Amino acid sequence: MYSTKEKNDNDKDDLLLRMGLNDNKAGMEGLDKEKINKIIMEATKGSKYYGNELKKEKQVNQRIKNMMQQKAQITSQQLRKAQLQVDRFAMELEQGRDLNNTIVHVDMDAFYAAVEMRDNPELKDKPIAVGSMSMLSTSNYIARRFGVRAAMPGFIAKRLCPQLIIVPPNFDKYRAVSKEVKEILADYDPNFMAMSLDEAYLNITKHLQERQNWPEDKRKYFVKTENAIENDQPEKEVDKLSEHERPISPLLFEDSPPDLQTPSNFEEQNNPQILQNSVVFGTSAEEVVKEIRFRIEQKTTLTASAGIAPNTMLAKVCSDKNKPNGQYQILPNRQAVMGFIKDLPIRKVSGIGKVTEKMLKALGIITCTELYQQRALLSLLFSETSWHYFLHISLGLGSTHLARDGERKSMSVERTFSEISKAEEQYSLCQELCSELAQDLQKEKLKGRTVTIKLKNVNFEVKTRASTVSSVVSTAEEIFTIAKELLRTEIDADFPRPLRLRLMGVRISGFPNEEDKKHQQRSIIGFLQAGNQALSVTGCMLEKTDKDQFVKPLETSHKKSFFDKKRSERKWSHQDTSKCETIVKESLQISQPFQVLKKTSENLETSDNSDNFQIFTCPVCFREQRSISLEAFNKHVDVCLDGPSIRENSKMNSSNASSTEVNLKEITNHSFLLCEKQYYETHQKNVEITSVDCVNLVETRNNSSKAGSIDTEHSKEECSSLPSKSCLVSLENQDAELLSRHEPLQPCVYQVTAGQALVCPVCNLEQKTSDLMLFNVHVDVCLNKGIIQELKNDKVYPLNQPKDSSRSTGLKQSTERTKRVGLTAKYSASKKIKPNNPRYTLDIFFK
DNA sequence: GCGGATCAC
DNA sequence: TATGGTGATCCGC
Numbered sequence: 109m110y111s112t113k114e115k116n117d118n119d120k121d122d123l124l125l126r127m128g129l130n131d132n133k134a135g136m137e138g139l140d141k142e143k144i145n146k147i148i149m150e151a152t153k154g155s156k157y158y159g160n161e162l163k164k165e166k167q168v169n170q171r172i173k174n175m176m177q178q179k180a181q182i183t184s185q186q187l188r189k190a191q192l193q194v195d196r197f198a199m200e201l202e203q204g205r206d207l208n209n210t211i212v213h214v215d216m217d218a219f220y221a222a223v224e225m226r227d228n229p230e231l232k233d234k235p236i237a238v239g240s241m242s243m244l245s246t247s248n249y250i251a252r253r254f255g256v257r258a259a260m261p262g263f264i265a266k267r268l269c270p271q272l273i274i275v276p277p278n279f280d281k282y283r284a285v286s287k288e289v290k291e292i293l294a295d296y297d298p299n300f301m302a303m304s305l306d307e308a309y310l311n312i313t314k315h316l317q318e319r320q321n322w323p324e325d326k327r328k329y330f331v332k333t334e335n336a337i338e339n340d341q342p343e344k345e346v347d348k349l350s351e352h353e354r355p356i357s358p359l360l361f362e363d364s365p366p367d368l369q370t371p372s373n374f375e376e377q378n379n380p381q382i383l384q385n386s387v388v389f390g391t392s393a394e395e396v397v398k399e400i401r402f403r404i405e406q407k408t409t410l411t412a413s414a415g416i417a418p419n420t421m422l423a424k425v426c427s428d429k430n431k432p433n434g435q436y437q438i439l440p441n442r443q444a445v446m447g448f449i450k451d452l453p454i455r456k457v458s459g460i461g462k463v464t465e466k467m468l469k470a471l472g473i474i475t476c477t478e479l480y481q482q483r484a485l486l487s488l489l490f491s492e493t494s495w496h497y498f499l500h501i502s503l504g505l506g507s508t509h510l511a512r513d514g515e516r517k518s519m520s521v522e523r524t525f526s527e528i529s530k531a532e533e534q535y536s537l538c539q540e541l542c543s544e545l546a547q548d549l550q551k552e553k554l555k556g557r558t559v560t561i562k563l564k565n566v567n568f569e570v571k572t573r574a575s576t577v578s579s580v581v582s583t584a585e586e587i588f589t590i591a592k593e594l595l596r597t598e599i600d601a602d603f604p605r606p607l608r609l610r611l612m613g614v615r616i617s618g619f620p621n622e623e624d625k626k627h628q629q630r631s632i633i634g635f636l637q638a639g640n641q642a643l644s645v646t647g648c649m650l651e652k653t654d655k656d657q658f659v660k661p662l663e664t665s666h667k668k669s670f671f672d673k674k675r676s677e678r679k680w681s682h683q684d685t686s687k688c689e690t691i692v693k694e695s696l697q698i699s700q701p702f703q704v705l706k707k708t709s710e711n712l713e714t715s716d717n718s719d720n721f722q723i724f725t726c727p728v729c730f731r732e733q734r735s736i737s738l739e740a741f742n743k744h745v746d747v748c749l750d751g752p753s754i755r756e757n758s759k760m761n762s763s764n765a766s767s768t769e770v771n772l773k774e775i776t777n778h779s780f781l782l783c784e785k786q787y788y789e790t791h792q793k794n795v796e797i798t799s800v801d802c803v804n805l806v807e808t809r810n811n812s813s814k815a816g817s818i819d820t821e822h823s824k825e826e827c828s829s830l831p832s833k834s835c836l837v838s839l840e841n842q843d844a845e846l847l848s849r850h851e852p853l854q855p856c857v858y859q860v861t862a863g864q865a866l867v868c869p870v871c872n873l874e875q876k877t878s879d880l881m882l883f884n885v886h887v888d889v890c891l892n893k894g895i896i897q898e899l900k901n902d903k904v905y906p907l908n909q910p911k912d913s914s915r916s917t918g919l920k921q922s923t924e925r926t927k928r929v930g931l932t933a934k935y936s937a938s939k940k941i942k943p944n945n946p947r948y949t950l951d952i953f954f955k
Numbered sequence: 956g957c958g959g960a961t962c963a964c
Numbered sequence: 965t966a967t968g969g970t971g972a973t974c975c976g977c
Contacts, residue, residue: 157967167960243968245964258964261967304964461962493974522969558956568967574957613969618956 138253144268148255151264160568168463172470175489179471182488191484194499198483201503206418207440209508210393212310213415213423214293214400217432219306221248222410223285224275236273237265245277249432282306285408292403296396301510309420311510312396319391329399331385332406397435418445421506424458445504449476457501476502515621519554520562521545522613527566529606531599538595539588541614546584554619555580559590562613563598570611573598576618587616 139147152158216222220238225231225248235251237244241262254269262274286305293300297310319327389399397414404412415426416437422445429436438448453475455465471489473479479486480502487495500506521544528534538561549555559581560574573594581587591614599607 152967155967161967164960239968240966242966245968259968263966307964459962463961491975516971517973518971520970524968526965560957570959572958576956611968615971 139255139268141255144255147267148264151267156567168466171463172467175467176470178489179485182485186488187484190487194483194487194495197496198499198503201499201505205442205503205505206508207442207445209311209313209418210316210440211417211420211423211508211510212296212312212393212397212400213417213420213427214289214308214310214397214404215413215415215427215431216289216306216404217411217413218246218248219285219410220246220277220282221251221275223282224278226409227281228275231273231275234273235269235271236275237262238275238277240274240276241266244274247272279305285410288407289404289412292400292407296400297510299510299512301513309423309510310400312393316391316393316396319396322391324388327390327395327399328386328388329402329406331387394435394437397437401433401435419504419506419508420510421457421501422448422504425452425456428456449502449504452476454479454501459497460501476504516552516554516619518615518617518619519545519548519552519556520560520613520615521548522562522611522615524564524611525609527608527610528612529608531606534595534599534607534609534612535592537612538591538614539584541612542588542591543584545614545616546582546587549582549616554616555582556616557581557618557620558616559587559594560615560617561591561594561598562611562615563595563607563609564611566608566610568610571598580618580620581616587614 221236224236224238233250235248235254235256237247237251237256239245239262244256244258244260244262244265246258247256247260247265251265251269251272254265254272256265256269256272265272265274282305286302290300290302290308293308293310296312296315300308300310302308387399387402389395389402393416397416401412401414404410411433413427413431413433414435415423415429416435417423417426418438418440422438425448426436426438438444454460454468454473457476460468468474468479471482471485473482479498483495483499483502486498489495490498521541523537523541525537528537557578557580558574558576560572563571563573565571575590575594577590581590
């Protein structure tokens with residue numbers, strides 16, 4: 109609906125373009141291009157927005173520079189080889205070219221503005237735009253002469269065109285009109301694909317076939333004037349009107365193609381009763397699309413443009429060609445397609461945006477012909493996905509059938525506001541957004557596993573932070589608990605400077621598909637009912653292999669277009685890999701804490717007699733959780749694991765908390781290391797603070813590490829001088845290799861004497877529980893949590909890394925670790941316990 | 956999985 | 965005074 113809609117061919121000044129500038133068709137009352145640029149520049153210069161645009165531009169330039177360097181290193185030998193490869197692929201694509209479908213792209217002209225003009229005649233001959241002072245959705249064609257365009261802030265538009273009338277949007281109305289249009293479209297393709305309120309693709313291949321045998325009165329439409337009574341049925345017998353005679357009610361566009369202007373003789377015939385005009389449309393694709401546009405206009409008094417072509421990519425470009433109120437067809441033969449493509453600027457193609465345009469331009473590519481000529485080079489400079497896409501475009505290929513709307517992958521809410529810097533306000537805003545999101549989720553009965561927050565500061569810098577939990581969430585509270593922690597981390601990271609925000613958003617994703625749900629249910633039930641037969645990982649591997657074998661012939665056949673293949677890939681990943689992933693997850697879940705906890709809870713004397721409630725003990729905070737379901741409990745553990753949120757539920761009063769925090773700082777300064785020696789040392793130190801939440805500990809440790817007060821050099825020496833029993837050593841030095849070979853790490857064994865106080869070797873705190881299973885789980889969780897916390901704050905290095913030394917290598921290790929931890933560590937450590945042995949052994953190892 | 960970017964509308 | 969909101973995808977960690 110915005111600037112992307114009218115793509116710009118002018119590339120003289122990218123930055124100006126990005127701000128909504130465009131060619132000015134230099135109407136009499138309009139402004140010329142130079143003037144427009146000047147006014148926009150004056151309004152923009154010096155703003156924070158502009159500053160950020162400059163910054164982004166620099167990044168793009170750097171990208172281009174890198175690309176050019178890469179290009180310079182390519183040898184002619186490499187290029188020749190690439191040429192052969194690419195051409196072989198191009199040939200296969202060519203053989204698979206499918207010209208048998210007739211795809212139509214229908215696009216309402218200046219939709220919102222047109223609706224507003226229709227409903228308020230006073231606006232008809234005035235420059236108008238729909239939107240607000242800060243942002244415009246669309247403008248009418250009069251306003252466009254002044255350079256007023258979609259995606260331009262209203263206040264700048266006003267400078268360009270002081271007479272501009274800005275109408276606030278009325279989406280309900282647009283939706284209603286859109287529905288009317290869609291009802292018409294459905295007659296030609298019940299499976300049409302709506303891209304937005306004002307745009308849709310149709311595949312009219314089938315309709316065309318059927319239409320060949322239709323009698324004339326099935327293609328005949330009664331012509332109404334503006335005053336006519338609603339009648340959409342083809343009925344009355346009248347002479348066929350040629351295109352030139354067709355009555356077009358609203359004079360939306362002074363620059364409409366002449367054939368679509370209202371004929372002058374028609375003005376006299378304003379009585380619908382007397383007027384017995386009708387139109388008969390032919391049986392060709394062109395006639396069908398004329399009919400569609402005619403009916404749209406009769407029904408809504410609005411005009412549409414359309415493109416007809418053998419695939420969606422071309423149809424889209426075509427609909428732009430004779431806009432407004434026009435149509436264009438590419439005939440279904442190769443010559444016509446290539447002729448059309450020849451001088452087509454790549455920027456016109458959907459999917460090629462400003463950045464891609466600029467990058468390709470740096471390689472001398474502006475038109476599709478040039479895109480084709482450089483195909484070998486492109487295959488060396490861009491990812492496979494990208495150059496395949498480019499090759500499709502340059503051959504005029506595209507999707508030949510319309511994909512059914514797949515399942516939604518994410519849902520989000522975001523809002524821009526005037527600066528908010530107070531943390532409390534930020535939290536409550538976040539809470540509001542979560543509530544809204546939860547309501548939207550409820551409407552579609554969706555639950556997801558990943559919560560992402562988005563923050564944009566007053567300098568327009570955008571940041572996103574995500575967290576994935578092991579079971580799905582959907583309520584406002586659940587989402588907020590996660591979002592809050594993400595926000596807290598960001599606030600803490602900048603402390604004591606406040607986050608100066610201008611936008612906040614919350615998104616949820618990771619919706620389980622049907623297969624996921626089934627598996628999840630089965631696995632929970634199965635596990636609750638004792639028989640926890642783990643599905644083997646090898647079983648999954650087999651399945652994956654099967655899938656590959658099945659997909660491969662499909663892909664290599666090259667019968668399908670690039671777009672089709674992308675779609676089928678997606679389908680496969682939905683149907684099959686998801687199954688596979690689920691199994692992996694399932695087998696991992698077997699070893700997850702809640703399994704142990706469930707057993708624990710069975711042993712508890714349940715004071716709660718409610719049949720639905722079960723009491724679980726959280727291995728992180730050691731609080732009893734009354735949860736209706738394992739799922740809910742699991743969520744608790746996840747959240748608890750992810751951050752210090754539990755503190756808010758904590759009964760501990762603030763004075764207590766702060767006093768323990770002081771102690772903790774001291775202790776945890778040393779607790780980064782998992783050295784045995786240290787374990788014993790801190791064990792003694794720690795006796796007095798048994799009641800502290802592990803959750804609090806982590807927060808404290810974060811703070812202290814931020815303060816940079818850790819004598820890590822010292823600790824490191826201490827540690828490395830120890831005998832090789834350190835868990836740390838094996839983790840740091842061997843895990844990479846071991847993990848890549850899918851072999852378990854050497855277990856790191858801690859021995860605990862019966863009756864002895866249980867002190868977690870990770871957080872160094874004596875644990876309230878005497879249940880070794882629970883303690884075991886705690887250590888496991890605490891270990892993972894420590895790592896996760898470290899990773900969340902990118903300023904902090906992994907557990908054993910000195911904060912300030914060898915920054916480059918440290919960073920490398922840090923990210924190295926991220927991956928593996930992300931893949932394996934969370935919840936995946938498993939435990940082996942011999943309950944009746946007086947000398948218990950605690951094994952910690954990573955799967 | 957995460958985060959930044961790009962793109963469309 | 966003032967430059968959007970929603971969803972998808974890709975790439976490089």
